[in-house]
């Protein structure tokens with residue numbers, strides 16, 4: 001199969017398409033024939049080397065690229081009962097997971113069946129490919145804050161991949177949500193359920209919690225009331241606590257059951273799947289360049 005890998009360390013900023021043996025699922029695993037693989041800022045972190053602290057490459061130091069996949073299950077390993085060949089499925093897969101042969105930017109992706117979810121008929125597979133990483137991150141981070149109890153939540157980067165889902169899920173859970181984004185994002189934020197959208201942060205500590213998807217760090221923390229909560233998206237980069245604010249961050253983990261909920265909410269139109277466009281694997285470099293240029297809303301999706 002064709003797959004996109006980083007080049008060995010020292011040649012950062014480059015990816016290559018390699019031919020690998022077609023992988024086969026082991027016990028409890030399924031093989032997804034990729035139809036769409038969204039690209040995310042995390043892919044750039046891995047290409048650039050910043051994310052390599054979190055993952056190890058193959059013996060040459062290369063890493064598979066891509067975390068999101070949607071496609072058709074075309075092989076199932078022993079002891080898989082929830083997925084049959086032919087099922088439309090999506091999953092989050094880490095390139096350093098023991099079962100990973102490459103990233104999701106590959107023709108076939110192996111995942112444990114427990115990490116995957118069926119894609120509802122109403123959701124296009126290319127749209128489904130944009131859902132796993134960012135919706136799971138948003139749902140898992142939000143869960144760390146406990147029940148909403150009508151508290152006020154500030155979301156920075158609120159129109160981004162993670163932030164957009166946080167706004168929608170938090171509003172639905174009963175938070176009063178303020179989204180910090182660009183002026184042009186106001187309509188999206190209103191659709192997602194934000195009570196308010198802002199483009200700059202005032203010098204006040206009005207919020208019970210902030211989810212800092214734009215990595216504004218100290219600036220975001222200053223918006224939180226004494227003994228409130230700061231939630232970061234990048235472990236080890238979060239600001240130091242002050243005024244009794246609890247500072248937490250977390251890294252997403254695959255969760256097939258939660259992903260099924262996220263895809264169901266997508267099918268119902270409660271979560272918006274945002275896709276910028278598609279590009280074939282052979283042109284992945286163009287997609288990474290477009291993402292790097294910034295200002296995107298939604299995801300580029302690679303196709304086989």
Ligand SMILES: NC(=O)c1ccc[n+]([C@@H]2O[C@H](COP(=O)([O-])OP(=O)(O)OC[C@H]3O[C@@H](n4cnc5c(N)ncnc54)[C@H](OP(=O)(O)O)[C@@H]3O)[C@@H](O)[C@H]2O)c1
Nearest residue numbers: 042137157159160161162163181213214233250251252295
């Ligand atoms: N912890 C985890 O498990 C996990 C999982 C997924 C992602 N992440 C990390 O979370 C971060 C966000 O990811 P993402 O996918 O949401 O990125 P994204 O789609 O690029 O969104 C980031 C958003 O922040 C906005 N932004 C940046 N600075 C801003 C500012 N000063 N004021 C207003 N808006 C601002 C950007 O707007 P413009 O485009 O207009 O600049 C963009 O809309 C990344 O660092 C990613 O690596 C962590």
